[in-house]
Amino acid sequence: MEQQIRRVGTAFLLGFAVLAFGTGYWQVWRGPALAAAPGNPRVIEIEKRTQRGGIFDRNNEVLVETVDGRRTAHKPALAHATGYYSYRYGATGVERAYDALLGGRQGVPLAQTVARALAGAPRRGGDVQLTIDVKLQEVADRAIGNAQGAVVVLDLETGALLVMLSKPYFDPTTVDDDWSRLSQDEGRPLYNRASQGLYVPGSTFKAVTAAAALEAGIMQPSTQVSDPTGEVTIAGFRITDAAKPPQPAFDFAHAFAWSSNVVFAQVGVQLGDARLRGQAARFGIGKALPFELETSPTSLSRTQPMPPVMLASTAFGQGEMLISPLQMALVAAAIARGGDVPKPYVVAETRASDGKVVYRARPSSLGSAMLPATATALRTMMALAVEEGFSRNAAIPGVRVGGKTGTAQSLPGMPDHSWFIGFAPVEQPRVAVAVIVEYGGWGSLNAAPAARQVLREALRSVGSRQ
Amino acid sequence: MARSLRLTPAGSGLRRTAAPPAARRHAARWRWRELALLLAAVLPALVGAVLLSVVWERPLDDTRFWPIYGFLGLVLASHLVLVAARFRGDQVLLPLAGAIAGLGMLLVTRLAPALAPRQFIWAVLGTSLMLAVAIGPWETRLLERYKYSSAAAGMILVALTLLFGIDPNGSGARLWLGTRSLAFQPSEILKVLLVVFLAGYLVEKRELLTTHLVRWGPFRLPPFPYLAPLLAMWALALALLVWQRDLGAAILFFGVFLVMLYVAVGQAWYVAAGSALFLGGGAVCYALFAHVRLRVEIWLDPWLDPQGRSYQVVQALYALGSGGLLGAGLGNGYPLYVPAVHTDFPFVALAEEGGLASSLALLLLYALLVSRGLQLSLRARLPFNRLLATGLTAVLAVQTMVIIGGNLKLVPLTGVTLPFVSYGGSSLLANFLILGVLLRMSHEEAELEERT
Numbered sequence: 043m044e045q046q047i048r049r050v051g052t053a054f055l056l057g058f059a060v061l062a063f064g065t066g067y068w069q070v071w072r073g074p075a076l077a078a079a080p081g082n083p084r085v086i087e088i089e090k091r092t093q094r095g096g097i098f099d100r101n102n103e104v105l106v107e108t109v110d111g112r113r114t115a116h117k118p119a120l121a122h123a124t125g126y127y128s129y130r131y132g133a134t135g136v137e138r139a140y141d142a143l144l145g146g147r148q149g150v151p152l153a154q155t156v157a158r159a160l161a162g163a164p165r166r167g168g169d170v171q172l173t174i175d176v177k178l179q180e181v182a183d184r185a186i187g188n189a190q191g192a193v194v195v196l197d198l199e200t201g202a203l204l205v206m207l208s209k210p211y212f213d214p215t216t217v218d219d220d221w222s223r224l225s226q227d228e229g230r231p232l233y234n235r236a237s238q239g240l241y242v243p244g245s246t247f248k249a250v251t252a253a254a255a256l257e258a259g260i261m262q263p264s265t266q267v268s269d270p271t272g273e274v275t276i277a278g279f280r281i282t283d284a285a286k287p288p289q290p291a292f293d294f295a296h297a298f299a300w301s302s303n304v305v306f307a308q309v310g311v312q313l314g315d316a317r318l319r320g321q322a323a324r325f326g327i328g329k330a331l332p333f334e335l336e337t338s339p340t341s342l343s344r345t346q347p348m349p350p351v352m353l354a355s356t357a358f359g360q361g362e363m364l365i366s367p368l369q370m371a372l373v374a375a376a377i378a379r380g381g382d383v384p385k386p387y388v389v390a391e392t393r394a395s396d397g398k399v400v401y402r403a404r405p406s407s408l409g410s411a412m413l414p415a416t417a418t419a420l421r422t423m424m425a426l427a428v429e430e431g432f433s434r435n436a437a438i439p440g441v442r443v444g445g446k447t448g449t450a451q452s453l454p455g456m457p458d459h460s461w462f463i464g465f466a467p468v469e470q471p472r473v474a475v476a477v478i479v480e481y482g483g484w485g486s487l488n489a490a491p492a493a494r495q496v497l498r499e500a501l502r503s504v505g506s507r508q
Numbered sequence: 509m510a511r512s513l514r515l516t517p518a519g520s521g522l523r524r525t526a527a528p529p530a531a532r533r534h535a536a537r538w539r540w541r542e543l544a545l546l547l548a549a550v551l552p553a554l555v556g557a558v559l560l561s562v563v564w565e566r567p568l569d570d571t572r573f574w575p576i577y578g579f580l581g582l583v584l585a586s587h588l589v590l591v592a593a594r595f596r597g598d599q600v601l602l603p604l605a606g607a608i609a610g611l612g613m614l615l616v617t618r619l620a621p622a623l624a625p626r627q628f629i630w631a632v633l634g635t636s637l638m639l640a641v642a643i644g645p646w647e648t649r650l651l652e653r654y655k656y657s658s659a660a661a662g663m664i665l666v667a668l669t670l671l672f673g674i675d676p677n678g679s680g681a682r683l684w685l686g687t688r689s690l691a692f693q694p695s696e697i698l699k700v701l702l703v704v705f706l707a708g709y710l711v712e713k714r715e716l717l718t719t720h721l722v723r724w725g726p727f728r729l730p731p732f733p734y735l736a737p738l739l740a741m742w743a744l745a746l747a748l749l750v751w752q753r754d755l756g757a758a759i760l761f762f763g764v765f766l767v768m769l770y771v772a773v774g775q776a777w778y779v780a781a782g783s784a785l786f787l788g789g790g791a792v793c794y795a796l797f798a799h800v801r802l803r804v805e806i807w808l809d810p811w812l813d814p815q816g817r818s819y820q821v822v823q824a825l826y827a828l829g830s831g832g833l834l835g836a837g838l839g840n841g842y843p844l845y846v847p848a849v850h851t852d853f854p855f856v857a858l859a860e861e862g863g864l865a866s867s868l869a870l871l872l873l874y875a876l877l878v879s880r881g882l883q884l885s886l887r888a889r890l891p892f893n894r895l896l897a898t899g900l901t902a903v904l905a906v907q908t909m910v911i912i913g914g915n916l917k918l919v920p921l922t923g924v925t926l927p928f929v930s931y932g933g934s935s936l937l938a939n940f941l942i943l944g945v946l947l948r949m950s951h952e953e954a955e956l957e958e959r960t
Contacts, residue, residue, distance in 0.1 A: 044886060046770055046774050047882055047894070050771060054879075054909075060913075060918065061913060062871050064913070065868065065871070069828055069859055069867065070833060073828075073829045073830070073832050079826065079829070081822065083826070
């Protein structure tokens with residue numbers, strides 16, 4: 043009997059050991075996943091009890107904060123940068139990318155963790171400061187007017203975004219109430235056109251083709267080219283200029299300024315798939331850009347390698363290209379920075395709830411897209427485009443602006459999309475810009491004047507900072 | 509060795525145990541060890557009350573916390589009664605059970621404050637019963653005489669429940685007797701009666717069960733008349749499962765039965781055969797009855813219907829997972845998302861708010877209580893007492909494992925209570941009764957030891 047009782051005891055203790063391991067399995071091994079599972083009602087309960095951190099602009103103006111338990115966004119023009127935060131529909135933008143910090147699950151000071159564990163003090167989240175300048179964002183907003191589109195402005199010294207505007211925008215504060223309207227709206231207000239919108243870049247892409255041609259040695263700015271008729275046939279396909287250049291023969295710089303499709307089509311064929319694709323890739327085209335917020339992968343063409351006709355149309359900015367405004371801003375930025383492609387960022391720093399800085403952005407580079415000499419040549423060509431070419435509407439009195447307009451085909455029967463990329467001042471560029479106005483028609487008509495207003499204000503803003 | 513003891517005329521020594529003059533040799537018998545352990549045992553519940561008062565922003569003397577203080581006082585008072593009665597039994601059982609039940613009182617207060625006063629009243633009745641059994645003028649071995657009366661009483665209880673059972677809280681099983689306002693769960697009393705019967709029966713028949721084997725095909729089995737009551741046990745367990753839909757009680761009774769059979773007869777073979785029979789019966793029930801099938805399906809994959817039939821199980825897993833190592837802090841978690849948490853899932857509530865640290869601590873307390881119970885049974889000299897102590901301890905152990913195992917999805921979820929912790933009067937009463945018998949037995953052994 044004694045032996046049996048001892049064995050029963052051993053069996054019971056083994057049983058309790060199994061229970062202990064079972065508890066450990068659920069509480070520790072599976073714990074984090076279960077604690078954060080979407081069906082777990084604690085997720086929302088804890089969110090509701092958390093004093094979520096704020097989002098600020100570069101001058102510490104409050105963009106989003108929690109007022110009486112309600113997440114309140116003060117600047118709807120920044121809706122796509124800050125994103126929305128909803129118990130029902132999740133989060134986007136910075137609210138999503140920095141959810142752990144804002145929600146007090148990350149970078150929490152030890153003293154607060156202890157207070158929370160002992161006294162159940164509610165969680166307090168940290169703050170996020172953006173690189174965006176609200177004043178400038180609002181200027182861009184007004185410049186676009188009622189149109190749909192996007193504006194990106196980069197600080198060339200760092201790669202920080204001063205403006206990231208996507209229109210139409212929405213009010214993040216009322217996203218729960220407006221959801222059915224917002225999600226069904228054909229203008230797609232919830233979608234961040236600046237970093238995720240994919241467009242055909244039109245003639246702004248000629249900056250990339252020109253970079254490839256200069257790098258390859260096919261062209262110099264002074265190389266003589268001709269476009270007497272405004273049209274050329276490549277592999278049986280007729281290519282025409284949007285506007286015939288004012289003279290039959292000119293140099294390559296003017297072919298860029300006057301946006302000669304005929305010249306660029308032939309340059310594209312001469313370059314071939316590998317060289318054009320290689321150049322585009324050095325600007326970042328062909329994948330999703332590294333960025334704090336979501337970016338869509340861009341692409342030069344689905345067809346690979348491109349046949350001559352497609353090479354020709356890609357070279358002057360049509361074809362199968364899908365490129366985001368952020369990416370085109372980087373093209374302008376690389377040219378302005380002597381070939382160096384800056385790594386774009388929109389978060390300047392994050393701070394714990396006690397104000398201590400958790401993270402501060404450090405400017406960095408995505409690599410070099412071209413030789414400094416090429417960049418210098420392109421800078422001159424883009425200045426020429428604004429001064430003598432079709433991008434004249436971007437000119438600012440007293441400041442030399444470099445830029446390139448673009449007109450991209452949109453849906454059949456609808457006006458074209460209007461593009462502009464550029465930088466200023468030409469001598470020592472401080473800011474780069476990319477503007478797209480959907481269905482805005484000619485690039486010079488809509489995007490360029492909007493870019494001018496934004497550039498002028500941006501120069502004033504970065505100038506005042508020094 | 510036990511056998512030789514049983515054969516000696518147990519008379520004189522034991523009879524003197526109850527004789528008052530021998531026990532009154534000392535004026536008072538302090539139980540310092542018990543007191544020291546008790547002071548440590550009341551701490552968790554006391555600290556818990558302080559935490560709750562901070563989180564709930566109620567003063568410490570708020571009526572809400574009275575049941576906790578009351579219970580801790582009750583445990584200390586029990587100690588004093590034992591001292592006054594010159595009780596000589598074990599000094600560890602009461603602190604262990606007190607610590608567990610203190611946590612239970614704290615959890616009931618946390619999870620269902622309105623029910624805590626009721627639970628406290630049951631605790632008063634429970635500890636009174638425990639003390640009466642522990643120091644009353646009787647002897648444990650006398651219970652052996654009532655083995656068949658126990659069996660008969662148990663059968664009557666089962667029959668009454670089958671006929672007049674009610675389901676006061678809508679659990680889907682009619683497992684209670686009485687009225688809606690005052691109901692008790694017969695299975696709680698049944699488990700004690702069962703152990704008494706089995707201990708008596710097995711002590712009487714164990715030689716027959718081991719020696720008079722006849723050949724039945726490839727097996728060597730005891731003759732049928734001796735086997736019949738055991739088969740009846742099996743039938744009873746399955747009947748509970750099918751008619752009363754009480755899987756928990758079925759597993760508990762059959763598990764305790766197998767443990768006692770093994771200890772009495774000493775053949776693991778019986779345990780294996782018995783388990784196989786039970787599993788086989790279970791499999792047949794699975795095929796035949798939808799409610800058994802549902803239980804098992806929920807157990808195997810609760811994620812199939814997390815908003816419907818397996819809501820409770822899934823919510824319990826969320827609670828467990830949210831606890832982590834140190835827990836959300838008492839009063840700071842959300843255990844009330846688990847339906848019936850105060851009766852079926854108090855372990856999960858503790859795990860969420862106290863973390864792995866607390867749930868392991870509670871498991872350790874149960875393991876210590878169970879080992880202490882088995883140690884007492886090892887010290888017992890009479891085979892009946894041994895079996896009784898083993899059986900009663902097995903009730904606590906198996907019940908704890910069945911319900912916590914169900915909480916942790918290791919076994920199908922059942923409705924048995926977590927001893928000393930779950931809200932429920934019958935359960936508390938029965939568990940304190942078990943504790944009383946164990947204490948009584950240790951007292952008798954101590955007296956006997958002193959004499960020999």
